[in-house]
Amino acid sequence: MILTTLLTSFSETSQLVWNLVIGLIVFFIITYVIPAIKKISSLPPGPWGLPFVGYLPFIGKTDQYKDINRLAKKYGPVYSVRLGKFDLIVVSDWKHVKESFANDDLLYRPENFSSNPKSPSLLEMSGDSWKAHRRLSLHILRDVGMGKSQLEMKVKQEIENFLPTLNSGPIDLFPKLMSTVANNISNLLMGHGLEYDDPISEKLNNVLLTLGESSSLFHVFSGSVPKLVKDNPLESESKLPKILKSLAEFANYMEKEIEIHKSRGRRSQIFEDYIGGYLVEQEKSEKSKSTDGIQFNLETLRQNLVTFYSAGTETISSTLTWAILYLLKYPEYFDKIREEIEKVIGYERQPDYSDRIHMPWTMSFIYETHRIAALVPVNLFRRAAQDTNIGNYHVPKDSLVMFNFYALNRDPLLWVNPEQFDPKRFLAEHETKAVKPPFLVPFSGGRRNCPGEGLANVELFLYLVSIVQKYRIRLAPGSTISLETGYTTLRRPKNMPKLLFEPLDQQKD
Numbered sequence: 001m002i003l004t005t006l007l008t009s010f011s012e013t014s015q016l017v018w019n020l021v022i023g024l025i026v027f028f029i030i031t032y033v034i035p036a037i038k039k040i041s042s043l044p045p046g047p048w049g050l051p052f053v054g055y056l057p058f059i060g061k062t063d064q065y066k067d068i069n070r071l072a073k074k075y076g077p078v079y080s081v082r083l084g085k086f087d088l089i090v091v092s093d094w095k096h097v098k099e100s101f102a103n104d105d106l107l108y109r110p111e112n113f114s115s116n117p118k119s120p121s122l123l124e125m126s127g128d129s130w131k132a133h134r135r136l137s138l139h140i141l142r143d144v145g146m147g148k149s150q151l152e153m154k155v156k157q158e159i160e161n162f163l164p165t166l167n168s169g170p171i172d173l174f175p176k177l178m179s180t181v182a183n184n185i186s187n188l189l190m191g192h193g194l195e196y197d198d199p200i201s202e203k204l205n206n207v208l209l210t211l212g213e214s215s216s217l218f219h220v221f222s223g224s225v226p227k228l229v230k231d232n233p234l235e236s237e238s239k240l241p242k243i244l245k246s247l248a249e250f251a252n253y254m255e256k257e258i259e260i261h262k263s264r265g266r267r268s269q270i271f272e273d274y275i276g277g278y279l280v281e282q283e284k285s286e287k288s289k290s291t292d293g294i295q296f297n298l299e300t301l302r303q304n305l306v307t308f309y310s311a312g313t314e315t316i317s318s319t320l321t322w323a324i325l326y327l328l329k330y331p332e333y334f335d336k337i338r339e340e341i342e343k344v345i346g347y348e349r350q351p352d353y354s355d356r357i358h359m360p361w362t363m364s365f366i367y368e369t370h371r372i373a374a375l376v377p378v379n380l381f382r383r384a385a386q387d388t389n390i391g392n393y394h395v396p397k398d399s400l401v402m403f404n405f406y407a408l409n410r411d412p413l414l415w416v417n418p419e420q421f422d423p424k425r426f427l428a429e430h431e432t433k434a435v436k437p438p439f440l441v442p443f444s445g446g447r448r449n450c451p452g453e454g455l456a457n458v459e460l461f462l463y464l465v466s467i468v469q470k471y472r473i474r475l476a477p478g479s480t481i482s483l484e485t486g487y488t489t490l491r492r493p494k495n496m497p498k499l500l501f502e503p504l505d506q507q508k509d
């Protein structure tokens with residue numbers, strides 16, 4: 001009797017448990033599985049990955065852009081790939097990249113893009129904060145000279161100081177370029193540059209180099225996979241302490257500059273550099289107690305300074321280094337550029353930026369360097385602010401979007417013999433003009449394009465032409481040319497040879 005009662009009660013309890021389990025399974029299927037299947041089937045095509053980590057374990061620890069590009073070849077111009085907890089949508093042809101540039105729903109950055117999440121810089125911000133900081137930054141930089149003739153004058157002064165330093169035996173060009181190029185952005189940001197032998201200049205160079213070598217664009221996926229998963233491209237995690245230390249050193253330097261500016265006091269709204277302009281705005285926004293949530297604070301100023309300084313130094317120095325390597329590899333273009341210098345500028349005066357209009361070979365050489373170097377092979381991640389489309393493909397809110405510039409620069413539908421270095425491809429009208437096609441986009445495009453494009457163009461032209469005007473460039477004994485590339489966030493020359501810069505006299509060589 002007791003046994004029967006126990007059995008009945010047990011079977012009722014187990015029935016209840018079963019019902020509960022089945023209910024939970026149905027709930028799980030309705031809440032998670034069906035929406036997940038719906039989402040996956042609405043995404044652009046792409047490879048399958050593993051549970052929790054997606055395709056991350058199959059992305060290499062280095063040269064990740066090559067894996068991104070390998071998948072584009074297999075899955076087409078717009079594909080999706082699950083990386084950790086993110087869906088990444090990769091856009092690899094001009095039709096869809098162009099359309100994406102114009103899509104204002106694709107202007108956000110990933111939420112965890114900044115190593116300092118409480119105070120991201122404008123490069124890492126999204127939404128209204130980004131808009132306000134970008135507008136303010138461009139406004140200040142324009143006011144203090146960016147895009148104006150006074151900037152060109154200052155760059156020319158800097159080049160005049162720099163050129164003699166090349167004539168000092170076998171040299172490592174890249175660090176020298178970094179010091180001089182950094183002075184141009186420093187002038188705009190804090191009103192002064194540094195002497196090349198100033199220990200601070202060397203220290204900042206080292207910090208930049210460490211950051212360049214240790215950071216990875218793909219760090220956004222850190223923390224998006226279980227700790228147990230080791231096999232993913234998050235090698236930057238182990239480098240994180242190094243990165244944070246370098247960033248702190250960098251930020252300290254900027255902090256000191258801000259303090260110097262503040263201690264000077266201000267008698268008016270007039271300012272001479274980015275720090276001055278930002279402090280004026282910060283004071284205004286403090287007084288007006290704005291309620292729109294946009295904060296112009298000292299922490300963000302510091303972060304913006306670090307961003308502008310690093311973005312404005314490494315990119316230009318690396319592009320110039322590529323240009324010099326290609327001049328060494330293909331000396332016939334050195335001769336072409338020198339012929340144009342002789343015809344248009346001569347050897348007495350410094351080059352002007354306006355000379356470029358009459359120097360099609362030189363401009364073609366610069367365009368081709370941008371194309372083949374593909375310094376930024378895959379763009380900084382964007383994030384969809386809301387559900388949107390790229391062509392016929394659905395892009396769900398919060399998916400990450402990446403433009404594959406490497407694929408564009410080597411697309412055989414856009415370029416004849418894309419693997420070949422051939423500046424002639426840009427020449428038009430019987431070699432009297434250099435024409436840059438719209439699909440060569442080293443600075444990205446649309447409303448979140450690179451704000452330093454104007455400055456970069458001036459510097460690239462003036463530095464290159466000034467060097468070729470003054471020097472014959474040779475490999476130092478024992479050095480060889482290598483076009484091998486190293487990649488973290490930029491594609492840089494992996495092995496830069498030691499070089500000799502031999503002054504050319506006033507005659508054509």
Ligand code: HEM
Nearest residue numbers: 123311312315316319376380442443444448449450452456
């Ligand atoms: C050869 C030189 C350069 C190249 C190839 C380059 C390329 C780029 C690219 C591809 C982006 C990403 C834009 C996007 O998300 O679509 C970018 C962003 C940015 N660049 Fe440059 N850049 C160069 C020089 C500079 C210079 C000189 C500065 C400083 C004045 C600068 C400051 C920035 C900043 C602040 C951003 C972030 C913009 C934002 O998120 O709103 N860059 N750059």
